[in-house]
Amino acid sequence: MATGQFKDGIAAGRLEPARYSDNFSDLHPPLDDHEALVEADRCYFCYDAPCMQACPTSIDIPMFIREIATGNPIGSAKTIFDQNILGGMCARVCPTETLCEEVCVRETAEGKPVQIGRLQRYATDEAMRQGKQFYERAASSGKKIAVVGAGPAGLACAHRLAVNGHDVVIFEARPKAGGLNEYGIAAYKTVDGFAQAEVDYVTAVGGIEIRYGQALGRDFSIASLSGEYDAVFLGMGLAGVNALRADGEDADGVENAVEFIAELRQASDLGKLPVGRRVVVIGGGMTAIDAAIQSKLLGSEDVTICYRRGKERMNASEYEQDLAAANGVTIRHWLQPKKVIADKGKVTGIELEYTAEKDGKLAGTGETLTLAADQVFKAIGQKLEAGALNGSGNAAPELEGGRIKVDDERRTSLAKVWAGGDCIAGGEDLTVSAVAHGRDAAESIHRSLTSNGRA
Amino acid sequence: MADIRNNFVGIKSPNPFWLASAPPTDKAYNVERAFKAGWGGVVWKTLGEEGPPVVNVNGPRYGAIWGADRRLLGLNNIELITDRDLYLNLREIKQVKKNWPDRAIVVSLMVPCEEQAWKAILPLVEETGADGIELNFGCPHGMSERGMGSAVGQVPEYVEMVVRWCKANTRMPVITKLTPNITDVRKPARAAHAGGTDAVSLINTINSITSVDLDDFAPEPSIDGKGTHGGYCGPAVKPIAMNMVAEIARDPETRGLPISGIGGITTWRDAAEFMALGAGNVQVCTAAMTYGFKIVEEMISGLEAWMDAKGHRTLDDVIGRATPNVTDWQFLNLNYIAKARIDQDACIKCGRCHIACEDTSHQAITAVVDGQRHFEVIEAECVGCNLCVNVCPVEGCITMEPLAIGAVDERTGQNVSADYANWTTHPNNPAAKVAAE
Ligand SMILES: Cc1cc2nc3c(=O)[nH]c(=O)nc-3n(C[C@H](O)[C@H](O)[C@H](O)COP(=O)(O)OP(=O)(O)OC[C@H]3O[C@@H](n4cnc5c(N)ncnc54)[C@H](O)[C@@H]3O)c2cc1C
Numbered sequence: 001m002a003t004g005q006f007k008d009g010i011a012a013g014r015l016e017p018a019r020y021s022d023n024f025s026d027l028h029p030p031l032d033d034h035e036a037l038v039e040a041d042r043c044y045f046c047y048d049a050p051c052m053q054a055c056p057t058s059i060d061i062p063m064f065i066r067e068i069a070t071g072n073p074i075g076s077a078k079t080i081f082d083q084n085i086l087g088g089m090c091a092r093v094c095p096t097e098t099l100c101e102e103v104c105v106r107e108t109a110e111g112k113p114v115q116i117g118r119l120q121r122y123a124t125d126e127a128m129r130q131g132k133q134f135y136e137r138a139a140s141s142g143k144k145i146a147v148v149g150a151g152p153a154g155l156a157c158a159h160r161l162a163v164n165g166h167d168v169v170i171f172e173a174r175p176k177a178g179g180l181n182e183y184g185i186a187a188y189k190t191v192d193g194f195a196q197a198e199v200d201y202v203t204a205v206g207g208i209e210i211r212y213g214q215a216l217g218r219d220f221s222i223a224s225l226s227g228e229y230d231a232v233f234l235g236m237g238l239a240g241v242n243a244l245r246a247d248g249e250d251a252d253g254v255e256n257a258v259e260f261i262a263e264l265r266q267a268s269d270l271g272k273l274p275v276g277r278r279v280v281v282i283g284g285g286m287t288a289i290d291a292a293i294q295s296k297l298l299g300s301e302d303v304t305i306c307y308r309r310g311k312e313r314m315n316a317s318e319y320e321q322d323l324a325a326a327n328g329v330t331i332r333h334w335l336q337p338k339k340v341i342a343d344k345g346k347v348t349g350i351e352l353e354y355t356a357e358k359d360g361k362l363a364g365t366g367e368t369l370t371l372a373a374d375q376v377f378k379a380i381g382q383k384l385e386a387g388a389l390n391g392s393g394n395a396a397p398e399l400e401g402g403r404i405k406v407d408d409e410r411r412t413s414l415a416k417v418w419a420g421g422d423c424i425a426g427g428e429d430l431t432v433s434a435v436a437h438g439r440d441a442a443e444s445i446h447r448s449l450t451s452n453g454r455a
Numbered sequence: 456m457a458d459i460r461n462n463f464v465g466i467k468s469p470n471p472f473w474l475a476s477a478p479p480t481d482k483a484y485n486v487e488r489a490f491k492a493g494w495g496g497v498v499w500k501t502l503g504e505e506g507p508p509v510v511n512v513n514g515p516r517y518g519a520i521w522g523a524d525r526r527l528l529g530l531n532n533i534e535l536i537t538d539r540d541l542y543l544n545l546r547e548i549k550q551v552k553k554n555w556p557d558r559a560i561v562v563s564l565m566v567p568c569e570e571q572a573w574k575a576i577l578p579l580v581e582e583t584g585a586d587g588i589e590l591n592f593g594c595p596h597g598m599s600e601r602g603m604g605s606a607v608g609q610v611p612e613y614v615e616m617v618v619r620w621c622k623a624n625t626r627m628p629v630i631t632k633l634t635p636n637i638t639d640v641r642k643p644a645r646a647a648h649a650g651g652t653d654a655v656s657l658i659n660t661i662n663s664i665t666s667v668d669l670d671d672f673a674p675e676p677s678i679d680g681k682g683t684h685g686g687y688c689g690p691a692v693k694p695i696a697m698n699m700v701a702e703i704a705r706d707p708e709t710r711g712l713p714i715s716g717i718g719g720i721t722t723w724r725d726a727a728e729f730m731a732l733g734a735g736n737v738q739v740c741t742a743a744m745t746y747g748f749k750i751v752e753e754m755i756s757g758l759e760a761w762m763d764a765k766g767h768r769t770l771d772d773v774i775g776r777a778t779p780n781v782t783d784w785q786f787l788n789l790n791y792i793a794k795a796r797i798d799q800d801a802c803i804k805c806g807r808c809h810i811a812c813e814d815t816s817h818q819a820i821t822a823v824v825d826g827q828r829h830f831e832v833i834e835a836e837c838v839g840c841n842l843c844v845n846v847c848p849v850e851g852c853i854t855m856e857p858l859a860i861g862a863v864d865e866r867t868g869q870n871v872s873a874d875y876a877n878w879t880t881h882p883n884n885p886a887a888k889v890a891a892e
């Protein structure tokens with residue numbers, strides 16, 4: 001019987017044990033001192049820098065790079081953390097090619113942007129290595145704030161609140177903090193337990209208590225929180241998963257990509273993590289790419305992403321698509337799932353229908369294609385688990401397009417309740433945006449609890 | 456094909472690129488390698504008087520400053536003259552000259568400021584067959600504490616006296632190497648001229664401390680925690696050196712005195728600029744110490760290519776061509792008006808021109824036009840200062856465009872005059888020589 005890569009069905013241990021650590025090592029290894037200096041030298045210290053405008057947290061990029069160039073990585077880290085306390089994770093996971101680096105003037109000048117993300121990692125790593133804490137909490141305000149979800153949005157909010165002198169309790173449904181940093185981001189982007197190290201670094205400021213295994217909608221409600229706390233921040237991300245709406249979706253081997261990734265991120269031995277010989281991933285975003293690449297890295301023989309529109313409409317950046325291609329993933333366009341084919345309840349393939357866009361509307365053409373598959377991952381988007389918001393009597397926040405509606409300051413329709421991150425309408429599904437929302441909500445909460453920021 | 460053969464005070468070399476007196480010319484091994492690489496001549500590392508040679512420090516003797524990517528921009532040293540035996544040097548000079556008859560070998564000398572000392576060494580040098588001597592009146596550290604080097608070069612009377620002694624005691628051409636550590640370099644140049652020198656060479660190095668170690672507060676280069684000023688050289692000193700060359704070239708008292716240009720020369724272009732300002736040839740030290748001898752190939756081919764492109768046949772077509780254009784501020788044409796212009800296709804929108812002009816100058820460059828990030832010169836504010844050109848990271852993106860005669864200068868509302876008018880006649884000048892009414 002075939003073993004390893006060629007073993008049929010869904011199986012663990014497809015690779016030599018040593019291969020796993022190679023495959024899942026740092027995608028962009030850290031810059032050493034020399035590399036950082038050479039790269040920092042390339043920055044022109046632009047006026048009203050385009051990169052800074054493109055950063056959702058508006059980090060003063062020219063300043064932090066200049067601080068690196070002048071041998072002051074600690075000052076540089078402070079410049080970063082002042083705007084983005086999760087600057088370390090963002091340095092690793094931001095799709096810089098569509099954010100700061102896309103608009104770097106050296107991209108305009110010679111097609112090679114300053115490597116802002118890697119420089120950011122250089123500085124933040126150094127500060128974290130030295131255990132350097134930059135913030136002292138303001139005198140206690142006596143106010144208590146509840147934060148739901150210990151993801152990037154919740155952590156950023158909690159940190160800024162704590163710095164401003166408020167006491168924060170984070171209610172987290174899972175056994176670990178970090179949100180998708182811990183359970184979602186591709187393993188090769190955040191190696192060596194960085195997500196937990198960062199949670200520790202952020203909460204070391206003090207005044208932040210995390211209560212694990214506490215789920216909104218199950219263990220408490222928005223109403224109970226707003227009764228007990230001076231303000232509430234909702235940062236619970238998108239816990240629900242969209243359905244394929246294809247026949248046979250409940251066959252064995254049809255899985256949510258996010259759950260597969262979460263399992264992978266928590267696995268202590270990747271050699272024990274089963275994966276299909278032939279994998280089909282349905283979707284076109286970062287989750288689809290990550291599920292596909294990581295399947296390949298676990299030893300799948302054949303991995304295909306099927307996306308229902310053209311390349312340019314994919315949510316995954318061009319860089320991410322190239323990364324998938326470089327890892328041997330096939331990306332096919334204009335295909336939507338029609339029917340999961342199963343034998344004795346187990347997936348053996350998937351029937352897809354070609355699509356075309358007519359007058360801006362997507363429709364099946366009738367022509368179909370069948371791909372053999374031992375495993376099918378659904379990566380067609382996450383959604384707000386609206387159930388969690390219920391149980392609040394009439395006090396559920398207003399939604400918009402299935403997500404929580406907020407104003408400019410991240411206030412929901414409910415008094416005393418703010419929200420940010422993936423769970424809000426207009427969220428960009430980026431770690432860095434979640435951080436910006438959490439931080440800004442904290443400032444808004446602070447202003448509302450004090451008179452204009454003064455206790 | 457351009458002919459770049461050089462004849463400097465009768466000393467012939469296949470090209471005008473000489474190595475300056477310094478470590479690259481301290482012994483036969485280096486000089487042989489230099490000649491193999493193609494250098495036209497060398498000024499041998501400075502020899503001292505007979506007797507036990509000087510000693511150097513046994514720790515760092517160089518300090519430096521760097522630009523982006525750790526490009527060496529300025530070097531500083533506390534090295535003394537040769538620390539090798541006089542006769543060993545003389546034997547090697549003789550042998551190398553014999554091996555390379557077509558190359559120039561000039562011997563740099565520094566002995567105490569007594570006629571006897573000079574009388575003693577000159578015949579020894581003559582005997583080697585060397586092409587000439589260079590008097591080291593420049594070394595600013597160590598030797599100057601012993602009354603030599605720049606201690607002599609800073610006193611024009613001493614310069615003249617020593618040059619006179621040498622001229623009286625040798626048939627060899629005498630080149631007097633000047634120190635820049637002086638307020639007016641024309642003074643020692645005039646003195647050397649009066650003493651009968653065949654040429655001057657400049658600059659030697661500039662007094663400097665390159666950096667301070669902030670852990671133990673020691674100036675660099677630091678020897679056991681202490682430092683002393685060293686001599687500064689390399690690309691950073693080129694503008695200072697070129698000004699000094701031009702000052703001597705256009706001084707009525709020294710006009711026509713051959714000059715060997717030294718200081719920061721790194722490429723063919725630097726060399727051509729020195730020669731245009733009046734240098735008859737050039738000497739190089741730091742560039743060779745940074746990159747090795749091979750750079751002379753670039754210097755030769757670059758100079759030839761430029762001369763060919765411009766139709767200059769020999770070095771004489773180039774030497775001193777820019778000298779007449781060096782003048783005093785008071786003679787600059789105040790009716791000449793230029794404005795910066797930004798090539799929007801080349802602009803990468805870094806905004807440096809804007810912030811430089813906005814914060815520190817004349818508020819003459821936009822940042823936003825019609826809600827878009829856009830950098831454009833506001834002619835009504837632009838005084839033509841050139842700052843934006845100098846801070847723009849893209850070559851040729853901002854240019855200074857002279858206004859045509861008759862055009863309106865939007866800043867003043869005046870028409871550009873065809874007349875030349877300078878400060879000496881300007882109405883705001885209290886000392887203006889007013890034309891008779
Ligand atoms: C597979 C994948 C890969 C990604 N890769 C990238 C990437 O490379 N770069 C990038 O910028 N972005 C990436 N993203 C997006 C990014 O991870 C999210 O935008 C970001 O994590 C959102 O932060 P958040 O705090 O809003 O939510 P989350 O990170 O989802 O955190 C929400 C937290 O709330 C908790 N929670 C949920 N429901 C409840 C409840 N009812 N009660 C209490 N707690 C609850 C969760 O357990 C979690 O800890 C990726 C997303 C996925 C799914």
Ligand SMILES: Cc1cc2nc3c(=O)[nH]c(=O)nc-3n(C[C@H](O)[C@H](O)[C@H](O)COP(=O)(O)O)c2cc1C
Nearest residue numbers: 475476477501532591659688689718719739740741
């Ligand atoms: C290490 C070092 C030693 C030097 N020693 C001498 C010397 O012995 N005699 C001398 O006339 N000039 C000496 N110089 C000065 C050089 O000849 C030259 O004038 C100066 O470095 C400027 O040229 P550059 O910018 O090309 O280096 C020395 C320079 C250096 C760097």
Ligand code: SF4
Nearest residue numbers: 043044046051104105
């Ligand atoms: S755009 Fe590029 S060059 Fe300009 S400040 Fe940002 S990183 Fe530096």
Ligand code: SF4
Nearest residue numbers: 513514515516517744
């Ligand atoms: S350059 Fe040579 S002599 Fe000088 S410190 Fe280095 S190894 Fe030693």
Ligand code: SF4
Nearest residue numbers: 802803805806808847
């Ligand atoms: S400095 Fe040059 S490149 Fe930068 S904005 Fe100005 S003109 Fe454009």
